[in-house]
Amino acid sequence: MLRAMIVEDELPTLELMERLIGRHPAFEVAGAFANPLEALDRFGELKPDVAFLDVEMPKMGGLALADKLMELDDGLQVVFTTAYPGYAVDAFRVNAADYLVKPVLLEDLERVVPRVVRNRSLHAALRQPAEAGEPPVRCLGTFETRTAEGSLVNWPTRKTEELFGYLLAHPNRLTGKWQLADLLWPDVEESRSLHNLHNTIYRLKKTLKDAGLKAELTHTNEGYLFAMPPSDSDLGRLRVCLSGVSKLDGTNVSEAEERFRSVKGALFGGKDYAWCAGASAEVSSLYRTLARMLTDWHRERGDAASAKELLRAYLEQAPLDEEMHKELLRLYAEDGETGLFRRQYESYERILEDELGIEPPEEIRQLAQRMKRERERDGE
Incomplete structure (x- = not known):
């Protein structure tokens, strides 16, 4: 469940938002404030996961408040509420998760939930080192x-x-x-x-x-x-x-x-x-x-050598990947590994015949012909 903070200077709208968010199963209301300065002061104590901020407020607007809150917690998900859709550009300037146009309805909230959850999970994963x-x-x-x-x-x-x-x-x-x-x-x-x-x-x-x-x-x-x-x-x-x-x-x-x-x-x-x-x-x-x-x-x-080892491992699981076969065969050709080239080419040729009933592409066949001539020239 996500802890939500609501900041809205109009009391009727604040009460409506508190009821709407409080009834949603994905949220619990950590705090609701008409005064943005009070919300800023209580932020560290409440530790919300998401903040619903009104854009147009006296003393401190929602955009300025969002900047300050995200300085305290860069993982905070911010959702702006506004009567003017034109604020959307400014909202995304501060990496807001979304914005809602008043009056906010239940279906608007449903649209926001997946994005907030996804952003929160991704941010948490990126902040932590890879686990052993x-x-x-x-x-x-x-x-x-x-x-x-x-x-x-x-x-x-x-x-x-x-x-x-x-x-x-x-x-x-x-x-x-x-x-x-x-x-x-x-x-x-x-x-x-x-x-x-x-x-x-x-x-x-x-x-x-x-x-x-x-x-x-x-x-x-x-x-x-x-x-x-x-x-x-x-x-x-x-x-x-x-x-x-x-x-x-x-x-x-x-x-x-x-x-x-x-x-x-x-x-x-x-x-x-x-x-x-x-x-x-x-x-x-x-x-x-x-x-x-x-x-x-x-x-x-x-x-x-590492590139070839990796490509061999990949092709064991994706044996029909034409581009990666080309890459591996080119590496063998560049290093003059004619025996490895021949075995890889013949294996690819059999796979294509058995699975798709086709020949290797022209570019690979020409490369195989060139490698064959070099083997014959070198007496292999």
């Missing part, structure tokens, strides 16, 4: 969950585990109850599938609590919202590792290598979940991005 050891939840090549003491979680039903997998793949996102019911029980009558969902939600909450895992599953009018520290799963760590990163340097390459090694196979160990295609494609894309960035890192430092 395996996370309690592993999804990349297997699907196993361990308690705080390290023992395997025994799921009460397969659907409970599948629901957990879906929520892990789609964190900090509101998902409607009917959507979840249809995903998990597509062939079951509607009222029955909804009954199944309620029972499964209950089992999941109890299992996570008994396991001592830091996970929150909140019910709102629009559906369910799941939040879990990204550091508690290998999938979460992989996502955070590449969030906002376009190039590796000395500060992040070790984490990138660790995350690359953590991908040991298909998402959820290849479990045949009907909804899993999109999440699996995301993991494949993240894994490929890591492989590309790490290969570039090693090549820029003249470490071709």
Whole structure:
């Protein structure tokens, strides 16, 4: 649950906001203030996670107040309220999570919740160093969950585990109850599938609590919202590792290598979940991005051996990746490793024939012909 501070100089609006936010299951009201200076003075004591600030206030406007509050806690999520949508540009100048146009309605609040939760989780993950050891939840090549003491979680039903997998793949996102019911029980009558969902939600909450895992599953009018520290799963760590990163340097390459090694196979160990295609494609894309960035890192430092080792490991899991096969074959060619080149090319050729019934692309075939001529010239 998120602790909320509300600052609004008009008392009727302040009381309305306090009721609206106080009734929402994702929030508890830590403090409500008509005076922004009083709110600033009490901030350190109340330690809110999110602040709802009116933009237009005497003594100190919401934008100035937000600057001061975020100096005290740079992880604070700020949501502005205003009668004038034109303030949106200024709101985002101070990295506000969102802004709401008065009068604020319940559906406006529902829209804000996923963004606030997502931003808070990401900020917390980025502020902490990478954690040593395996996370309690592993999804990349297997699907196993361990308690705080390290023992395997025994799921009460397969659907409970599948629901957990879906929520892990789609964190900090509101998902409607009917959507979840249809995903998990597509062939079951509607009222029955909804009954199944309620029972499964209950089992999941109890299992996570008994396991001592830091996970929150909140019910709102629009559906369910799941939040879990990204550091508690290998999938979460992989996502955070590449969030906002376009190039590796000395500060992040070790984490990138660790995350690359953590991908040991298909998402959820290849479990045949009907909804899993999109999440699996995301993991494949993240894994490929890591492989590309790490290969570039090693090549820029003249470490071709490490680049080749990494590419071989990647291609064991993504054997049809044309670009990465080209990269590995080019490295073999550049270093004159004709034997390794021949074996890699023949392996790729067989895979394409067996899986797709096609030949390697023209560029690779020409490179293979050139390497063959060099072998013949050198008498190999």
